[in-house]
Amino acid sequence: MQLQTASVSEVGGRSRNEDAYGQWRHGTLFASVVADGAGGHGGGDAASRIAVDTVIAELTRVASAGVALTGLNLLRVLLRANDAIIDAQEHDRERSQMRSTAVLLGIDETAGVAAWAHCGDTRLYCFRRGATVVQTQDHSLVQSMIDANLLDTRDVRGHPRRNVLFSALGTAEDLSIAASEEPFLIAEGDAFLLCTDGFWEYLDESLMIDAIGRAQTPAVWLDLMVAQLREAARPNQDNFTASAVWIGDAAGATVLLSAD
Template identity: 55%
Template sequence: AHANENIVEEQLRGSGEETDMRSTAVVLAIDRECRTAAWAHCGDTRLYCFRQGQIHAQTRDHSMVQEMVDARLLLAEEIRHHPRRNVLYAALGTEDQLDIAGSDGTFALLEGDAFLICTDGLWEYNEEAFVGDALASAGTPAAWLDALAARVRATARANHDNYTAVAVWVRGDDLETTVLKPTPRSALV
C-alpha cells in the first residue's frame, strides 16, 4: 500500500510518462527461524515455488488473459502470445481500490525449495517446463537465472518488454539469493 501511495504521488507530481506510471510487484517474506514463507503480489509479476523439481505454488496473474483462462475461454499456454496479455486488472499506481493477493497463511519451507520471482518479460519466454528443467541442471541460483535470461535473449522479439528476476534457494539453514537486474529494452535489440 505504501509503494502504491508513492507511485500515485509521483504520478501527480510528474508531467510526462510519470503520469501513467504503473508497476507490478511480488513480495516474498521468509522467516528463517520458523522456516516459513509468505508472499503477496499485484499484477502479472509472478512467484513460482519449485519443490522436488515441480511447481508447488504459483501466483495467479491479475490480467485479462488470466480471467479468460479461468473462464475456459483461453488455454493457459496461450497467455504468452495473446494480443491482450498486457491488460492488467491490478497494478501499483492506481487511486482505485488496490487488488493485492497473498498466500493463505504461511508456507513451510523444505530443504531444496526454490523460488523464482520474475516479471512478464522473463516468464513470457520461459515456459514452466523449461524453467523446471533449467532449475534441475543449474548448480546455483545465478546459473538458473543465467539460463532463463539466455532463453529470453535467444527467443524474444526485438524491443520486447524488459525483465527482472530473483531466485531464492533453500539449502539447509541458509538461503541463497541471486538477483537478475532489470534489463533495459535497448539491451534486447
C-alpha cells in the first residue's frame, strides 16, 4: 500500500495565516494534522502551531511505546495538545484567549486501517468511488441546529452564525473532542481530505468529488479545488488550509510536507 500526499496553506484575504498543518511517519504508521487558530495578539497562529507541534511530538512518543493509532488514542493526543495550549495561555496574558480547532488522521498501513479525531469545525472527509463515506460533524452552533432539524445542511455555508463554535483546543472546561469508534478499513482509491473552514466554506462535497475525477495526483486535486475556491471567495476570505491523503499507487514519489 502506498500513500500519496499533498498540502496547501494560504493567508487568503487576511493579514496573518493562523492555520498550521503537519505530517508524521513512524515505520508504517502515518498521520496528518490540520489546525485553525483564533485569538488576538498573534494568539491564533501560536495556538495552531502549538497544536500541530504537540500532536507530532505526542505521536512519536506513543508510537515508540507501541501504542496503536486508534480513535481513542488520537483523542488522547488532541487532549495533550489542549493541555499544551492552556499551559502557554498561563505564561502569556496577551494570549490567554487563544484557541485552535484541529483534525487528526492516523493510518496503519500494515493493518490497512485509519482512525481520526477532531475538535471544532476543521473537517475530515473520506471519498470512495464518487461518494462521501466519512465526514466529521462540526462542534458548532449550525451543526446543533442541523441535528435539531432547525436547519438544512445546504444552508450551513451561508449561515450568519456559522463561525460560532462550541468546542476548541485551549479550553479548560466543556471541551468536546470526537473520535472514530471502530477501525476504518481503507481501500485502494480512497481519498482523505483534512481542511479548515476557510477551505470547505466555498467548496461543497459535490465539487470535491468532481475534482477527484479530474485529478491524477492529490496535488492536482488540491489545485483544482483552490482554483474554484478563489473564484467563489469574498475579498476578505479566511485563511485556508487543506491536506490530501490518497490511498493507492503513486505516479511519483510520496512527499511529506512539514508544518507550514
